[in-house]
Amino acid sequence: MGTEGETKRVLVADDSDTVTTVLVTALELEGYKVETAGNGIEAYEKGLTGDYDLVILDQLMPGLLGLEIIDRWKQEGRQISTIMLSGVDDDRTVVESFESGAVDFIRKPFRIPELLARVRQRLQA
Amino acid sequence: MNGTTIGVIAVVVVLIVDVVLLLGLVTMKAVNRRRAQSYKLRRAAYVATLSRRLTSRAASEPIEARAAADDAFLDAVIDMRNIVTGEEIETLAGIVDGLGLARRQEARLRSRFPLGRRLRAAVSLAEIGDETTATVLIEHLSDREPEIRVQCARGLGRMQHTAAIDAILERLGLEEPWVRARFADTLVGFGAKATWPLVAYIRVNLRHHDNDGVVEAIRVLGVIGDREVGPTLAGVLRVASDPEVRIATIEALGVVGGPLAIGPLKATFRSTDWRLRAKSATSLAHIGDPSVNSLLARGLEDANWWVRRNSAAGLASLPGGADLLLDAVSSDDQFARDAAAEALADCGALAAARERQEAGLTNAEDRLLLAHMSGQVLT
Numbered sequence: 001m002g003t004e005g006e007t008k009r010v011l012v013a014d015d016s017d018t019v020t021t022v023l024v025t026a027l028e029l030e031g032y033k034v035e036t037a038g039n040g041i042e043a044y045e046k047g048l049t050g051d052y053d054l055v056i057l058d059q060l061m062p063g064l065l066g067l068e069i070i071d072r073w074k075q076e077g078r079q080i081s082t083i084m085l086s087g088v089d090d091d092r093t094v095v096e097s098f099e100s101g102a103v104d105f106i107r108k109p110f111r112i113p114e115l116l117a118r119v120r121q122r123l124q125a
Numbered sequence: 126m127n128g129t130t131i132g133v134i135a136v137v138v139v140l141i142v143d144v145v146l147l148l149g150l151v152t153m154k155a156v157n158r159r160r161a162q163s164y165k166l167r168r169a170a171y172v173a174t175l176s177r178r179l180t181s182r183a184a185s186e187p188i189e190a191r192a193a194a195d196d197a198f199l200d201a202v203i204d205m206r207n208i209v210t211g212e213e214i215e216t217l218a219g220i221v222d223g224l225g226l227a228r229r230q231e232a233r234l235r236s237r238f239p240l241g242r243r244l245r246a247a248v249s250l251a252e253i254g255d256e257t258t259a260t261v262l263i264e265h266l267s268d269r270e271p272e273i274r275v276q277c278a279r280g281l282g283r284m285q286h287t288a289a290i291d292a293i294l295e296r297l298g299l300e301e302p303w304v305r306a307r308f309a310d311t312l313v314g315f316g317a318k319a320t321w322p323l324v325a326y327i328r329v330n331l332r333h334h335d336n337d338g339v340v341e342a343i344r345v346l347g348v349i350g351d352r353e354v355g356p357t358l359a360g361v362l363r364v365a366s367d368p369e370v371r372i373a374t375i376e377a378l379g380v381v382g383g384p385l386a387i388g389p390l391k392a393t394f395r396s397t398d399w400r401l402r403a404k405s406a407t408s409l410a411h412i413g414d415p416s417v418n419s420l421l422a423r424g425l426e427d428a429n430w431w432v433r434r435n436s437a438a439g440l441a442s443l444p445g446g447a448d449l450l451l452d453a454v455s456s457d458d459q460f461a462r463d464a465a466a467e468a469l470a471d472c473g474a475l476a477a478a479r480e481r482q483e484a485g486l487t488n489a490e491d492r493l494l495l496a497h498m499s500g501q502v503l504t
Contacts, residue, residue: 016204016208017169017172018172018201018204018205018208019208021169021172021173021176022172022176022179022205022208022209025172025173025176025177025180026176026179026180029177029180029181108208109207109208109209109210110208110209110210111209111210111211111212111213112176112179112180112209112213116180
């Protein structure tokens with residue numbers, strides 16, 4: 001995991017190019033180093049091999065669901081700070097996300113300043 | 126020229142034509158691929174530019190006026206609108222307004238051809254349109270193309286333009302079923318704001334026998350669920366003679382009628398039309414008042430399978446209803462026994478009886494139910 005003073009590294013995993021571009025643009029403007037994954041398998045593999053301070057993970061992705069990815073990371077002994085992002089607005093998904101170990105849950109559509117504030121808070125914690 | 130030469134020339138000509146066609150096809154595919162790639166790149170660039178605009182108020186990166194004519198920009202705006210909210214939507218609306226994007230789409234929608242471009246304009250306006258666009262969308266609720274009509278209604282619903290409710294209702298009885306269903310979805314989206322226009326529409330058209338539109342309007346009222354329309358629907362049930370209208374009304378009364386609807390529904394439960402009896406059984410149960418239990422228990426012996434089934438399912442959902450179903454399992458009427466046992470299986474009572482059987486804890490009702498399900502008859 002990146003250390004204090006270094007540029008924080010964020011992985012954005014979403015199968016929507018538009019969501020990814022919006023998040024990458026906003027996060028890079030904040031000064032973070034951002035990488036992307038376009039499906040569940042890629043997100044899972046990057047999480048295993050990469051050194052991210054934070055992952056923003058879409059729940060519904062082809063290949064693997066966001067919650068499945070967190071579970072698999074846990075099985076592999078990886079504890080990655082993860083913010084779940086989802087257009088599915090049911091309480092069950094929110095609860096399951098937190099139970100799986102996600103540190104935050106953001107619903108789509110989202111407000112960019114709010115999302116950035118949550119990311120900032122997590123990366124300062 | 127002999128036959129062989131003519132044959133050779135013909136083969137050569139055919140080969141040349143084939144090669145030309147093949148080259149044409151390959152060129153077209155390459156051009157289309159390049160166009161698609163260029164479109165994708167432009168769209169991504171627009172999304173990035175718009176993202177910078179939305180992220181940083183200080184970003185002054187201009188959006189060129191020619192973007193307004195680019196479908197890639199339009200798609201980028203529409204996609205962005207679906208993933209951000211709050212002030213960002215207002216910022217996007219300002220950009221759309223500044224570039225005259227909606228006006229351009231309005232002009233495309235008003236043009237006669239081509240259909241693809243007009244449809245795209247309707248879809249775009251449904252997404253990015255605002256109050257100033259409402260007039261053109263209302264105008265095209267009677268467009269010659271059904272999908273354009275649907276998109277215009279959707280757009281008016283998205284912007285919650287309540288003045289459009291009557292215009293959509295005017296079309297309800299004229300449309301083919303799939304368009305009518307999409308219009309109904311839009312009306313549902315207006316929620317309680319559509320309630321009284323729907324009531325007015327039903328009152329007027331019930332007398333003119335516009336049954337398709339009236340049936341759809343009643344269904345919409347049931348989905349919206351505004352309980353204030355219960356007495357109106359009970360009145361419709363009293364005067365309407367068309368079975369489809371009556372069935373839709375009975376269904377809606379189950380949702381919005383409350384206890385006051387029990388009387389009219391009890392009356393339709395005695396109808397000679399089995400469809401009305403079956404629907405009434407479901408609606409009576411839906412109201413949730415166990416005072417109808419004995420009536421539904423009589424429904425288990427109805428001559429029609431659907432009435433028996435719905436009565437049994439209704440009893441299974443009502444307090445005290447399961448006891449009546451268990452009584453019916455030992456009824457003399459084989460059809461009543463079957464309907465009751467099926468409902469008890471559906472509501473989990475059979476599974477519970479089996480669990481108790483495995484634990485050696487069965488009671489008399491369990492034994493009766495289990496015996497019935499295994500084909501035996503206990504008396």
